[in-house]
Amino acid sequence: xxxxxxxxxxxxxxxxxxxxxxxxxxxxxxxxxxxxxxxxxxxxxxxxxxxxxxxxxxxxxxxxxxxxxxxxxxxxxxxxxxxxxxxxxxxxxxxxxxxxxxxxxxxxxxxxxxxxxxxxxxxxxxxxxxxxxxxxxxxxxxxxxxxxxxxxxxxxxxxxxxxxxxxxxxxxxxxxxxxxxxxxxxxxxxxxxxxxxxxxxxxxxxxxxxxxxxxxxxxxxxxxxxxxxxxxxxxxxxxxxxxxxxxxxxxxxxxxxxxxxxxxxxxxxxxxxxxxxxxxxxxxxxxxx
Amino acid sequence: xxxxxxxxxxxxxxxxxxxxxxxxxxxxxxxxxxxxxxxxxxxxxxxxxxxxxxxxxxxxxxxxxxxxxxxxxxxxxxxxxxxxxxxxxxxxxxxxxxxxxxxxxxxxxxxxxxxxxxxxxxxxxxxxxxxxxxxxxxxxxxxxxxxxxxxxxxxxxxxxxxxxxxxxxxxxxxxxxxxxxxxxxxxxxxxxxxxxxxxxxxxxxxxxxxxxxxxxxxxxxxxxxxxxxxx
Numbered sequence: 001x002x003x004x005x006x007x008x009x010x011x012x013x014x015x016x017x018x019x020x021x022x023x024x025x026x027x028x029x030x031x032x033x034x035x036x037x038x039x040x041x042x043x044x045x046x047x048x049x050x051x052x053x054x055x056x057x058x059x060x061x062x063x064x065x066x067x068x069x070x071x072x073x074x075x076x077x078x079x080x081x082x083x084x085x086x087x088x089x090x091x092x093x094x095x096x097x098x099x100x101x102x103x104x105x106x107x108x109x110x111x112x113x114x115x116x117x118x119x120x121x122x123x124x125x126x127x128x129x130x131x132x133x134x135x136x137x138x139x140x141x142x143x144x145x146x147x148x149x150x151x152x153x154x155x156x157x158x159x160x161x162x163x164x165x166x167x168x169x170x171x172x173x174x175x176x177x178x179x180x181x182x183x184x185x186x187x188x189x190x191x192x193x194x195x196x197x198x199x200x201x202x203x204x205x206x207x208x209x210x211x212x213x214x215x216x217x218x219x220x221x222x223x224x225x226x227x228x229x230x231x232x233x234x235x236x237x238x239x240x241x242x243x244x245x246x247x248x249x250x251x252x253x254x255x256x257x258x259x260x261x262x263x264x265x266x267x268x269x270x271x272x273x274x275x276x277x278x279x280x281x282x283x284x285x286x287x288x289x
Numbered sequence: 290x291x292x293x294x295x296x297x298x299x300x301x302x303x304x305x306x307x308x309x310x311x312x313x314x315x316x317x318x319x320x321x322x323x324x325x326x327x328x329x330x331x332x333x334x335x336x337x338x339x340x341x342x343x344x345x346x347x348x349x350x351x352x353x354x355x356x357x358x359x360x361x362x363x364x365x366x367x368x369x370x371x372x373x374x375x376x377x378x379x380x381x382x383x384x385x386x387x388x389x390x391x392x393x394x395x396x397x398x399x400x401x402x403x404x405x406x407x408x409x410x411x412x413x414x415x416x417x418x419x420x421x422x423x424x425x426x427x428x429x430x431x432x433x434x435x436x437x438x439x440x441x442x443x444x445x446x447x448x449x450x451x452x453x454x455x456x457x458x459x460x461x462x463x464x465x466x467x468x469x470x471x472x473x474x475x476x477x478x479x480x481x482x483x484x485x486x487x488x489x490x491x492x493x494x495x496x497x498x499x500x501x502x503x504x505x506x507x508x509x510x511x512x513x514x515x516x517x518x519x520x
Contacts, residue, residue: 007426014425032455037478065413099395099405129334130327136306137320144320150393151382193310212481213489224481227453261454263421268450270429271443278433 010270017266021258031254032261033234039212040231042221043200044080046172048239052085054171055160059186060090060097060104066178066204067100072253073202073229074100074176078108079250080236082116087160089170090124091146093134093181098126098150107249119149119158126150131181135189138167168194176202183211183219191218202229226260229253296510303508341366372400445480452477 025031036044050056058077062070081088090101101124109116116122125146128134137145142164148154155161163169167190175186183201191199191214198220203211205225215222223232230253237246248255302322309319341362348359371377377400379392394401434440451457457473464472470479506512 005429010426010429011422014422018421033458035458035474037474063413064410065417067410067414068417096405096409128327129330130323131330133323133326133330137323140316141320144324151384209481209485210489210493213486213493215482225453257455261456264450264454265456267425267428268447270425271432271446274429274432275434275443278435 005273013266013270014263017262018259021262022255025255025258029248031230031251032257034231034254034257036231036235037228039215039222039224040228040235042216043202043223043232044221044235046198046200046220047077047080047084047086050084050086050171053087055087055089055164055169056081057167057170057173058088058090058101059173059175059177060092060101061094061175061182062100062178062204063094063096064100068256069204069226069229070176070178070202071100071104072226072233072256073223074104075108075250075252076229076233076236077174077176077202078104079112079240082109082113083236083240086171088122089160089164090122092127093131093185094178095127095129098124102150111249112247119153120160123155123158123160124150125155132185132189135167135181135185139190139193140166142166142169168197170197172198172200174200174202177207178204179207183207183214183222187214187218226253226256230257292513292516295516296513299515300508300510303504338366338370369401369404372404377401378403445484448473448476448480452480 047056058074058081060074078088090098090105092098092101105122105124109122118124126149128145130137130145134145143155143161146155149158167173173186173190175183177183177186183203184207186199186201191197199218200221200223201211201214201219202223203225208222208224208228211219211222212224223229233250233253237250241250302325305315305318305322309315345359345363345366349356349363373394376390376392376394379390379394379396379399379401381388382391382393385391392399395405396402432443432446434443451460452473452475457477461472461474469475503512507515
């Protein structure tokens with residue numbers, strides 16, 4: 001029992017609050033409209049400001065546990081970069097990050113931008129162990145930490161890496177992170193050492209409150225949780241699809257806002273109910289005394 | 290003697306990292322020190338694997354409560370290790386088709402890729418998703434307006450919960466432009482941007498000062514707890 005209420009009722013309520021909107025969304029394909037908050041708009045504007053062909057470092061610092069929140073961000077970032085004909089260089093500070101990068105390449109680049117060539121227009125350099133140590137070194141010698149791409153090709157032979165010797169040579173850095181090492185370490189070891197470098201972050205809801213402290217100084221923009229992902233996704237869809245239909249795989253974040261809404265409403269309802277029980281019990285005790 | 294060498298390595302490593310941002314000639318040294326750290330971090334993977342084996346084998350041999358979980362953990366560990374190191378199911382890389390084991394262990398279609406996609410991903414995602422149910426239960430049991438501070442926290446939680454969804458727009462979207470700051474979605478941003486940021490920055494600065502002082506204590510040999518024992 002949970003304060004007079006069997007917790008299984010709570011679990012059932014939460015399950016219905018999440019499942020029914022997912023089913024509704026699956027049947028109708030409808031999503032709530034999103035208006036961007038300043039941190040999400042700043043992410044969009046920073047990428048829009050880059051000239052064609054600019055190289056962007058994208059760090060996949062998460063694993064499947066946080067995929068629900070972060071994969072839609074990665075998809076939108078990659079779609080935006082490809083649409084702008086920018087060149088993403090993918091790395092990872094988490095062991096499972098490169099696979100997430102590969103999935104994003106497969107879902108976005110190979111599916112919708114088949115003319116882009118690996119090594120010339122994009123590349124996945126894989127994972128490097130060492131956490132913030134990696135960031136410290138790429139500040140002065142990028143190739144020391146990432147000498148080859150994921151297929152074993154030396155980066156010296158990759159056209160996309162021409163002229164890149166340190167992290168400051170990239171036009172923009174994006175970190176999509178779920179914890180340590182992640183956005184905080186990128187701020188501490190990369191942004192602080194390269195004041196002119198534009199850094200964007202996509203973070204989980206748990207991290208957001210801490211990472212907010214770095215916006216808009218060290219972080220030019222940030223996507224906070226699934227809400228930030230949905231806002232950015234809407235901005236990217238508006239510029240890529242215009243009035244046309246957005247493919248379902250590019251509406252993932254917005255589709256998750258309905259379950260989030262009803263999940264939050266259930267939480268509020270439970271808090272109110274819990275307090276009602278608390279105050280009624282307190283009142284009864286006071287009368288008894 | 291060995292402790293003195295360890296202290297000396299700590300001092301030299303710390304000093305190198307400390308002066309590298311100010312001395313261009315020390316940048317290469319700092320990168321070398323970081324490389325040592327990376328090598329140690331890589332060795333920690335081996336140590337971690339060994340420790341996992343040792344602990345689970347001890348539990349298994351003791352046949353205490355939950356020994357079945359230990360058996361399952363060991364089985365999963367050994368199978369994954371064998372599949373990854375042996376590159377089971379990996380097709381040779383097209384650039385080197387005659388070279389044995391030239392493909393990547395996590396190439397699409399390999400056994401390691403299968404484990405990742407159909408075992409690891411669903412398990413970790415499920416574990417994370419289950420949190421929603423525990424949070425809901427905890428919200429009902431523990432989130433009480435017992436005093437002024439708790440009431441403020443409760444009100445803030447409501448604003449954030451509603452402001453981060455479309456409910457904020459529905460409930461307060463009617464407010465005129467001159468009062469737009471009171472719309473729930475804007476109030477949520479203000480809470481995160483002003484109150485949350487102020488508190489967090491204070492914590493971050495405090496932690497940074499603590500880290501700096503701990504670093505100095507380590508370099509000077511005043512804190513030797515990392516050496517283990519009664520150093």
